[in-house]
Amino acid sequence: MREGKLWFTNCVLILLMCESTLARFVVEKNSLRVTSPQNLKDTYECAIGNFGVPQYGGTLAGAVVYPKSNQKACNSFTDDVSFNFKSGAGLPVFLLVDRGADCYFTLKAWNAQKAGAAAILVADDRPEPLITMDTPEEGNAGSNYLQNISIPSALISQSLAEAIKKALRKPEMVKVNLDWREALPHPDDRVEYEFWTNSNDECGRKCDSQKQFVKDFKGVAQILEKKGYTQFTPHYITWYCPEAFILSKQCKSQCINHGRYCAPDPEEDFSRGYDGKDVVVQNLRQACFYKVANESGKPWLWWDYVTDFAIRCPMKEERYTKKCAEDVIASLDVDVKKIRECVGDTEADVENPVLKAEQEAQIGKGNRGDVTILPTLIVNGRQFRGKLDKGTVLKAICAGFEETTEPVICLRDGIETNECMENNGGCWIDKSSNITACRDTFRGRVCQCPIVQGVKFFGDGYTKCEASGALRCGLNNGGCWKDSQQGSTYSACIDNHTKGCECPPGFKGDGVKICEDIDECEEKTACQCPDCKCKNTWGSYECQCGGDLLYIREHDICISKDATSGVGWGFLSFIILGMAVVGTVGYAFYKYRIRTYMDSEIRAIMAQYMPLDNQAELAVHGSHGNV
Structure with missing residues (x-):
């Protein structure tokens, strides 16, 4: 058994060496903008930590604090009486700590979080390109705090860290803004994401977190997929056995198809439990399940299968078998025969097309690096960093939508902040009807003139939006002036005009905010006939003739009421x-x-x-x- 473990360890070391020399690992970054002091104002790159909760699609402002002691944050700050954990500006605190081999990045973050920090900035201790701060290997952390880290983390360059420390010593207040809005691409109205996972449930904490994530995220994932908002693809990492070891007992226990596709022993002990090849076959079966379900137009069934398999067929209960897996497949009404055909002969010295495609997909393309660790989530071609849980992953997926195309679930409280709720986001608003140009999106608000009840508004969205179209007068009177007095109602909205406002006859003004009554009597534009008496009314006028004369408005004349006498009746x-x-x-x-x-x-x-x-x-x- 000792010899088996030793061979496994050496094999893993060989793989890690190969990865470090050949694999292309991409450091995912976001921006850090210093807003004060003046001499530091600029935008800098920082590396997103592979733990905690990055605020994908959002921003976070704060003031930097550098502790007087415990500057590597390897100890709890509760016992450090010299550390005054306040920014002095009413802003959240970004704790700046030093990198060092004394403790893990994750422990630094955990201690900062317990002390009340909103984010942690780790200062690199050497002049080098930024790296990704990762979680410690299984068994080294010795604590369950890893899944409880909820603040974002970032590694900053040594030069930026020294400049910030110098400003704080003066003392000057250093205000920064962490910005994740462009950390993920967001080109259109559909998000494509991949989940690199494993069917092994005996790999400790990481396997437990994967299993819990799939269970928690299943409902959300299926809704997004069914409605066409996302395109999801599961993947599985395998590697091949070196040719010199193909015939060895260890390689035969960990690989299928003559050493082409391998996985480590679940218990890291070749003398008991399941073998690595059992994991490879089950991974292949899950990949085939997705392939068959996708071809039938129901790719979301993968989430049901993986969740049910984890519950019904665990390794600990020795039910991690082909029969148990096929029972789950049959219960989901998926053709078991097609799955078997896809899996093929795992003992044959031939390539499996599904697993071959999986190995090719591990190689990074474009801005995406190679997939080297499990689990790995990729959103729109970029590797996700942070804690693998429902809320954090949903934020990352929501950040992948183009503004205003995201589903309603992305705009819920707790997922994002509705910036239209405060001062209408600085956008145009008609307070009389509460029609607004502010549209809430996951990455922030946009000022965009709306379409309301089929009526399109045009304008810049910030200072002006004007209704247009034949139906506009029926909606808030087309944004035009309207008033009622003395039993009469007048409007500056004209139905046969597609836009604009025009004061009606008898009024003058801009037609939008005001239309004032014209005094036709004072301006002598009406009732000019002899013996006429003019009286102004709101929006019109009244004209009366003296004696027995009758006023004819169309001709602005007075005529006699007596048909037998008078010039008026003769003329008539x-x-x-x-x-x-x-x-x-x-x-x-x-x-x-x-x-x-x-x-x-x-x-x-x-x-x-x-x-x-x-x-x-x-x-x-x-x-x-x-x-």
Whole structure:
């Protein structure tokens, strides 16, 4: 057994050496912007730690504090009476600590979090490119605090750290802003993400966290997938056995297909329990399950299968078997025969197309590095850093959507902060109707003129939005002026105009904020006839004639009410008589034209059947000529 463990350890060391020389590991970064003091104002890169909770899609502002003692944060700050853990500015505290071999990065973060820090900045102790701060190997941490770290962490360069420390010694307040909004690509309305995992449930804390994550995230993942918001793909890491060891007992116990696809022994003990090849076969079966389910249009069933398998077929109960796995497959109504065909002959000296594709997918492309550790989550081609739990991963996926395309689940309380709730996000708003240009997104608000009840608003979204279209007057009166007084209502919104506001007749103004009544009497634009008395009303006017005269508004004249006397009735009678004559002449002319037209039509028709008088006479004269 000792010899078996030793061989396994040496094999792992060989793999780690190969990874360090050949694998391309990408350090995922976000930006750190110093806002004060003036001489440090700039944007700097920092490396995201592979633990804690990075605020993907968001920002976090704070003031930097560097402790007088315990500067590597390897001890708890509760016993350090010289450490005054306050920023003095009412801002969250970003604790700056030194890197050092005295303790793990994770312990530094845990001590900072317990002391009340909102984030931890680790100062590199050497001039080198930034590295990724990772969790300690299994068994070295000796504590369960790793999954409880909830603050973000970042490694900053030695030069930036020294500049910050110098400013703090003056003393000057150093304010910084950690920004994760561009840490993940967000090109469109669908997020593509991969989860590199393992069916092994005997690898300690990491296996337990994977299993719990799949169980917790299943519901969210399936909803996003079913509605087309995401495209999810599971993956499994394997490696091949060196040719010199293919025929060895150890390689045969850990590999399938003649050493092509291998996994470590689950218990790191070749004399008991399951072998590495059992893990490889189950990984292959899970990959095949996804392939078959995806081809049937139900890729989300993978989450059900993996969750059920972990519950029904654990290694500890010796049920990590083919039969148990196929029972779970059958319970989900997936074709077991297709799964078997996909798995193929694991003892044959041939390549398996599914596992070969998995090995090729491990190699990084573009900005993505090689996948070398488990578990690994990749969102839109970038490796996720941080604690693997439901809330943290959902934030990362939500950060992968283009602004305004994210699903509603990304805008819930606890996932993001609605910036439209405070001062309307600085965007345009019509307070009378509460129509606003502020749109909440996962990465922050955008000021965008809205579409409300089919009415499109146009403008810059910050200072102006104007309704446009035929329906605009039905929605907040098209943003135009409207008022009611003295039993009358007037509006500056015109239905046959697609945009703009225009004060109605009788008013003057911009049509948007105000339309003022025009005093037609004072401006002498109406009621100018002799013997007329003008009275202004809201939006109009009234005109009265003296004596027995009657006011005709269309002609702005006064006429007598008595039909037998007065110039008014004589004039009116003349007009009526004139109209009657014109009508009679017009009617007579119309009848004459109709009669003439009908007569010509009838004569033309009758000419086809009998000769008319003049035609007969012409025929007789014609016959005499012939004689």
